[in-house]
Amino acid sequence: MRKVEFNREKRPVVWQEDQASAVLSYSRRRSIVTVLASALVLTACGGGGGGDSSDSGENLVSGRIGIEARTRIDSDTADDIYWGTAVANDDTPQSLPSPAIAGGYLSASVGTYGGSGTDFYRDMEDDFRLHLSSNQVVSIAAFAVNGASSAGTPSALVSLGSTTTGLSPGTPVSLSPTSGDGNYDLRLQALTGGPFRYLISVSSPASDSALGVSADDVDWVPGEALVTMASPMQAQSLSSGGPLASATREEVGNGLWRVKRNQATALTASTREERKADTLAWIQSLREVSGVVSAEPNYLYHALTVDPTNDSLYPLQEWHYQAINLPTAWQALASPGEGVRVAVLDTGVFSRTPNTGHNWHPDLDDGNENGNNLQILSTSDFVTTSDDSQAGEDGNPANPGTDDGTAPSFHGTHVAGTIAALDNDVGGVGVAPLATLLPIRVLDNTGNGSSLELINAINYLASLSAAQRPDIINLSLGGVAPSTALENAINNASDKGILFVAAAGNQGTTDRVYPAAFDRVIAVGAVDAGNKRASYSTFGNWIDLVAPGGDSTRDGNNDGQADAVYSDWGQQTGSVFEPAYAGVTGTSMAAPHVSGVLALMRERDPSLSLAKFREYLRRGELTDVLGSQTEYGYGLINALKAVDAASADDLGTFISAYPSAFLFDGSVTEASVLLEEVPGDSTENPLGSLTLDSVPSWLSVTKNPDGDAVRLDATIIDSHAAKQSKVTLGYTNENGPQTLELPVNVQLGDPVQSRNAGRHYVLLYNADDPSGDPVQQTVVTPSGGRYTFTFKDVPAGRYLLVAGTDMDNNGLICEQGEACAEYPTNGLPQPISKGEGDLTGLTLTTSFRRAALSSTGLPHSATQVYRVRHPSATTKEMTR
Structure with a gap:
């Protein structure tokens, strides 16, 4: 029986100009300060995310859209049926990588969406084939389609091997392999009702390979x-x-x-x-x-201050914490960050009751007097617009959300979580989980603010008593204007001992971004899980160092997960606010890693100054050198080295691993890890006591001297048995026996050219009047695992750039379960500014996962949607 009903004959298409205006609402202010989980305001000459300063005379806006690692799409969505390109996948299952994130469409009926004039089609079964390990989990979520309620509520069945369960919108299901490692068929069948979108999330088998942190022996x-x-x-x-x-x-x-x-x-x-x-x-x-x-x-008796294995989000955070050698630093510290005060100047912090404050994110305030990381200052909201319940400055730093149904930015909550989320078996854990957070709201609910609001906040913090003022201020924000007044405020606060850390920007160019480029600010660029500079990360000789910021188009460490940085977030549904978690990328995510490490250092050395920090940096005592100083500054922050420097080499002697895991893909069967002693001049010799306590049977690991270090060379000797695992090392230092566990990440690979998120509608909106139709629209399909787009004859102005799939053919993109790309970061769209001439080299990333995630890694928050001008083929015959 044919399950897809459509005419495969291709016909000429024409544009329909009478579609409703885009479902879009912003309240954007012209601003100097913008959130740097996204790129800064761009200019036509050299600032366009890798822009080209040449002028073609065509007034181009162009760029490319990368696809999140391991992304695939159902081969017969309604959009494919509409365009006549669908390939049925019930007779021959469609292959998926493992792990994977895949979107799709099903419907038990046919019909027309109310008010749109577009159609949905019957598609009753989709089959997929994937290779699973026994500890992997397959999660599926379904989403009802707007405008199809008259067709009835969808219901479906999901089968994995011999296991079958029901599926309906709003109730995700999870299935596990029942017959051990092997190939499995995943079948989704529509039973009743109208169209629905679905997402398949196949977990990584690496989730149980966290780096162990255990208490010392007696x-x-x-x-x-x-x-x-x-x-x-x-x-x-x-x-x-x-x-x-x-x-x-x-x-x-x-x-x-x-x-x-x-x-x-x-x-x-x-x-x-x-x-x-x-x-x-x-x-x-x-x-x-x-x-x-x-x-x-x-x-x-050593309290195991940080035990990340009991925090459910930690398997997703593992890559960016291992990259900076944080678990080993935790092992060496009794009270990481205790007594150190870190101010986060951002969009505020999540609250279940934002109008009145309190009821904060449970990862930041667990209600326990001994575990509360938040301290709310009497003036903690410097936003002067009326986007919250109290206009002007006040003492409530809660993120107010939005009142128009758009997805708010919980950017400040994400930054705060990376710095100091509690180790309380809820969500994730921060770099310095015992530090005290001072949330300060300087950006409104659109992620924008003025330089005056930022200056007022800094001046206020600097005016506090020594016991109240912050030790560190994190600025995951920036702009292209070198404000003298802002620099003066920073210098005044710096004179009082406050350390400033700022995101370097996401332009992917060498253009300076402020406040990061000011002399007394530590400027932080971003790397992915392979310790490569993220393509968006601004660079130049003014960058101090780099930290993990992620790049969701990459899986740099082969752990089966896109390289996003995971931390706290929020979910707003109408007037209801619920805590959530998010994977986001950007230099905004890199900066709080450094702020957290500074908190660890300040706990060990309360007198740590900017001059002392920069001297450590210059001497190579804080970082691992990655390459060109223009791209990476002095290198990647190493938490263990940093706290050892601040401790006057009094931590004891620990073994540091670089890289932090053995990395194998489908073609690479050999990998090495270099083990070094920290501090390097210690009289102890833990490397001399090194033992290989546990090695998988399919892996050969040998110890080889490498100067003052030891190199572990690993070779896969049975590729059929190779899977995610770990190597356990033992050694003895002056504190007794220690354990170091190195993940072994084995993936079959994810060829970039195989990634596919479906046909994308790319839209360019007037940022100052976004309520109308797009200024321009184009339709693109992937080539080589990415999309390229070009708009011609675009006048100078400010624009919003978005793209996404329309899998259900209802004329809306970026709905739940749809792939979406917003410039420059999903969930955090920001305007671009185009001058005279061309604006080229813009880069976006499309993903089926929006900013807020549920525990299964699937979206669950309301997301902003955009209406497309849908091309139509009036001569196309569609079987009903």
Whole structure:
């Protein structure tokens, strides 16, 4: 039985000009400050995201749209049926990569969308084939289509192998392989009702390969003992001879005494381990002293301050935290960031009750007095527009959301989560989870603000007492104007010891972005999971260093996930606000990694100054060198090196791995990891005690000397058995036995040319009057795993650039379950400015995943949609 009903004959098409205007609403202010999870205001000469300064005379606006890694689309969507290009996939299952994100369309009926004049078609079954490991999960979410309610509520069945379950809009389902590793057929069948879109998300098998952080084995203080005496009288008459000779005694209470041995009487011991062994022998002799009931070491107890494995979001955060050697730094720290105050000047912070504040994101405030990372200052909202319940400055930094149904930016919440999300088994964890966050709202609900609002906020923070003012200010925002007044405000605050960290910008050029380019600001560029400069990341000789910012078109570390940075977010549905999480990319995401590491450093050295930080940076004590200083500054921030520098090399000696995992793809069967001691001049020798405690049977790993380091060379010896796993290493430092786990990421690869998110409608809107039809529209299909687009005869002005699929043929793009690209970042659209001449080289990324994600990695928040001028073929015959 044929499931797709359409006429395959291609006909000429004409444009319909009478379609309704776009469903779009913005309240944009001309501004200097814009959120840098997106690119800054662009200019025609050299600023267009890699723009071309040449003038073709055609007034072009052009660029390319990358496709999120591992993205595929159903081969017979309604849009394909409409264009006559559908390929039925029920008789021959369509192949999907594993992991994957794929969108599709089904309908048990045919009909016309109300009011639009466009049609939907019957498509009752889609089949896919994929290779799964036993620990992978396949999640499917369905979305009803706007304008088709008269056709009835859709219902469907989903089958994976021998497992079948029902599927309906609003209720995602998850299925797991039941017969171990192997090939599986995934079948989706429409049963009743009208059209619906669906998303398939196939998880990565790497989710269980997190870098382990475990508590130290039993440790004790050398030269000390806790002694319990039979009676106070015996304690007072302790002999000064024997093992108590020259020992000092301190009464603790209840017959317990702390006894310290005079080191002059101790045996000569050159290492901590020898001193500990000598202490044990001394304690054994104490137990033989008359009147001593017990004698034991003064044991050390190390709180495992950060245990990321109990935070559900951590498997998605793992790549960007491993990249900066953060898990090992956590292992070396007792209280990461405690007592350090970090101000986040941004869009505010998520609240369930934004009109009144409080009820903050549970990842930032768990309601426990001992775990509350947020401190709300008396003035914490400097936005003067009336986009919230209190016009002008006030003490409520809550993100107000929007009142027009558009998706608000919870950008500030995302930044705050990366810096200091609590380690409370909710969501994710921040770089410095014990630091105190000071959320300050300087950007409105469109992600824009003025330089005056930013200056007022900085001046206010600098005027606070030393106990109240922040140690660090994170600025994941910027503009192209070098405001003297803003620089003066920063310099004044810097004179009071405040460190400034700012995103370098997403233009992909060398144009300076402010405040990052000011002398007293630490400018941060972005890299992906392969430690390559993200294509959007601004660069130049003014960049200080780089940190993970992600690039969702890449899977740089072969972990099966697009390289997005995951952190806290929010979801607004009408007047209801719910906490959520998001994967976003940009230098805005890189900057808070550095702010978090600075908090770790300030906890160790409260006197850390900008001059001292830059001297460490110059000497190579904070970073891993990646390449050209023009592209990467002094390199990629290394949290372990940084806290060691701030600790005057007093952390102990730990092993640092670079890269942080063994990376294999379909053609690469050999990989290496370099292990180095931090600090490098330590007298300890943990590399000498290195052991390979656990290695997968299909992998060969050998230790080889490499100067002062050790290189681990790994080779896949059984490619059929190779899968996501880990290598466990053991070593001993001055604190005792340590464990280091290195993920082994094995993927069959995701050829860029195979990526496909379907036909895209690319729209260019007037940013100052976005309520009308698009200024221009073009339709593009992928070639080589990406799209290219060109608009001609575009006059100078400010524009919004968006693109997306129309899988259901209802004339709307960027609905839930549709692929969408907004310039420059999905969920955070920003205007572009075009001058005279051409604006070329614009780059966007399309994805089926919008900013807010559910626990399954599928969208669940209301998203902004755009109406397309739909081409029609009036002579096309459609079977009903």
